[in-house]
Amino acid sequence: MAIEGLTHSYGGHAALVDVSLRIAGGSFVALVGASGSGKSTLLRAINGLVRPDAGIVRVGGRDVTAEEPARLRRSIGYVFQNIGLFPHMSVAENIAIGPRLSGRSVDVAAMLRLVGLPEDYGTRRPAELSGGEQQRVGVARALATEARLVLLDEPFGALDPVTRDALGRAYRALHDRLGLTSVMVTHDMAEALLLADRVLVMAAGRIVADATPAGMLAGEAGPEAAALVAVPARQAAALAALAR
Numbered sequence: 001m002a003i004e005g006l007t008h009s010y011g012g013h014a015a016l017v018d019v020s021l022r023i024a025g026g027s028f029v030a031l032v033g034a035s036g037s038g039k040s041t042l043l044r045a046i047n048g049l050v051r052p053d054a055g056i057v058r059v060g061g062r063d064v065t066a067e068e069p070a071r072l073r074r075s076i077g078y079v080f081q082n083i084g085l086f087p088h089m090s091v092a093e094n095i096a097i098g099p100r101l102s103g104r105s106v107d108v109a110a111m112l113r114l115v116g117l118p119e120d121y122g123t124r125r126p127a128e129l130s131g132g133e134q135q136r137v138g139v140a141r142a143l144a145t146e147a148r149l150v151l152l153d154e155p156f157g158a159l160d161p162v163t164r165d166a167l168g169r170a171y172r173a174l175h176d177r178l179g180l181t182s183v184m185v186t187h188d189m190a191e192a193l194l195l196a197d198r199v200l201v202m203a204a205g206r207i208v209a210d211a212t213p214a215g216m217l218a219g220e221a222g223p224e225a226a227a228l229v230a231v232p233a234r235q236a237a238a239l240a241a242l243a244r
């Protein structure tokens with residue numbers, strides 16, 4: 001995926017300022033930065049939920065800013081915090097809805113197995129699942145579209161730390177197995193460092209750091225990144241000292 005000169009304002013407020021970026025197919029990119037720095041706007045400009053004022057987004061060589069948003073969203077997976085499952089539909093219907101809109105059928109049982117849920121969950125309503133299970137359904141729904149690019153906006157943010165860790169690692173394994181390209185917004189720098197191949201830091205609508213997790217930890221990515229990395233690094237050191 002390639003982004004060139006992406007710029008967007010809400011009213012007079014600049015949310016994205018001339019963002020250019022290349023993301024290699026198969027990579028797992030984490031997007032971090034302070035609240036309001038433009039992370040969600042960047043994701044939403046990629047899948048057409050936000051029409052940028054200027055700039056180009058190319059996915060697989062085609063300019064998606066020119067595409068019809070509904071169609072685009074059926075080819076790019078999107079997983080977000082409060083996943084927005086339809087409460088009156090069964091889990092199976094929720095998973096099948098995207099493909100159905102494109103006139104395709106989907107093997108719901110296979111999708112449930114893929115995200116580690118029992119097949120008989122298909123008949124349940126979302127309210128009959130835990131938050132973590134609902135989030136797994138959200139991942140299954142995104143992947144049922146056969147999307148190979150998946151955007152995740154704080155996907156595990158509302159979960160307890162144990163479930164969050166398990167789901168993050170399970171998603172990373174799926175990413176590797178299916179050869180996905182994933183872009184994940186997270187507020188948790190430790191999660192970004194542990195899951196991603198590459199970490200981007202945003203501030204005031206711009207990308208201010210871009211490095212591998214190892215590069216971030218080595219202090220190669222500049223002051224904004226160093227400040228964010230200092231927190232989990234200090235916590236890890238403190239925990240290691242406690243365990244001694």
Ligand SMILES: Nc1ncnc2c1ncn2[C@@H]1O[C@H](COP(=O)(O)OP(=O)(O)OP(=O)(O)O)[C@@H](O)[C@H]1O
Pocket residue numbers: 010011013014015033034035036037038039040041042
């Ligand atoms: N629909 C909107 N209308 C007006 N302003 C908006 C809208 N959406 C976002 N903004 C503003 O644009 C800026 C970037 O918002 P965005 O949601 O992209 O940030 P973010 O980095 O994802 O924040 P957070 O981490 O809090 O989710 C913020 O200042 C926000 O207030």
